[in-house]
Amino acid sequence: MTYNVQIKVMPLKDLLDPQGKAVLGGLKNLGLTQIADVRIGKHITLQIDAPSEDAARAIADEAAKKVLSNAVMEFYEIEFIN
C-alpha cells in the first residue's frame, strides 16, 4: 500500500527565525499590523510503500529524524493525508 505522508519541519520555538522576521516586516508594511509573529519552515511530502500505516510512520519518522530535519534547530510533525 502507498501512503501519502506530509512532514512539517519548523525552526525551534526559542530560536530567532530571521526569514520570518523579514516577512513580518513586509506584512506590516502592507498594513497587516494585526500579525504579531511569522515563522517559516518546510513542508515535505513523501510517498511511502509500506505494509501498514505503522510501518509507514516508522519510515517517515526515520527520514525526518535522520535527514529531513536537524534536531539542534528544528522540530517536525508527521501527518497522513490518505
Added chain:
Amino acid sequence: MKFGVVVFPGSNCDRDMQYAIEHDLKKEVIMLWHKDSDLSMFTTDDCIVLPGGFSYGDYLRCGAIARFSPMMKSVIEFANKGGKVLGVCNGFQILCESGLLPGVLLRNQNQQFICKNVYIKGQNEEALKIPIAHGEGRYYADDAVLNELETNGQVLFHYCTEEGALTEEGNPNGSTHHIAGIKNKSGNVFGMMPHPERATSAILQNEDGKKVFEMLGILN
C-alpha cells in the same frame, strides 16, 4: 605530513585551498573526489580538509546532503581514528551536520550573505583579519553545549573588533558567544566559518591566514 582536499559537487573554494596549502604553506595536497572513498594514503598525522562552497546546492540544509557521500563516510572513520579534519565555511556546516562537531550554522541574523574581512581571535591572541563569505554562519548550540565548549577550551576563534574586543559590533552574523570556529573534544576535528585560505599570500596583502593554520596545529 600531507593534506587531502575533498571536492563535492558545488564546492568552490577547493582550488583556493589547494593553492594556499601547496604554494603558501608548502605542503603536499591530494584532491579527493566525493564519490571515492579511499583514504588509505593518509595517516592520522595528515589532515583532510572540507572546503567552502555550496555542496549539493545547499539543498535541504547547508551540508545536510554532503554528509551522506561515500567520501564523508571515510572522513568520519578517519576522524574517529584520530585523523585531523578541518572544515572551512561549508566544510564547517558539513562537519556539524555529520555529527563530528556539535551545534549548527543558522541563517545570518541580518538575513544577508556577508562577504567581507572580519576580525577573529583565539585564546589570548591578537585579532587576525580573515575574510568571511556566507549566508548561514550564525553558530548555534544549546546552553549546555556552549558551556561545555567554553569550559573545555573548544572554541578556536571568537569574532571580535579590530582591537580584539568581543562586542556585538565585532560579530558579523549574530553567532552565539561570538563563535567563529570550534574543535571537537578530542582536538582533532576543526571547523570555522572564516576563510584562512583566502589570506595566506603577500600578493593578497593579508597573510593572517597562515597564523590560523599554525594555531590549529595541523602543520607538522
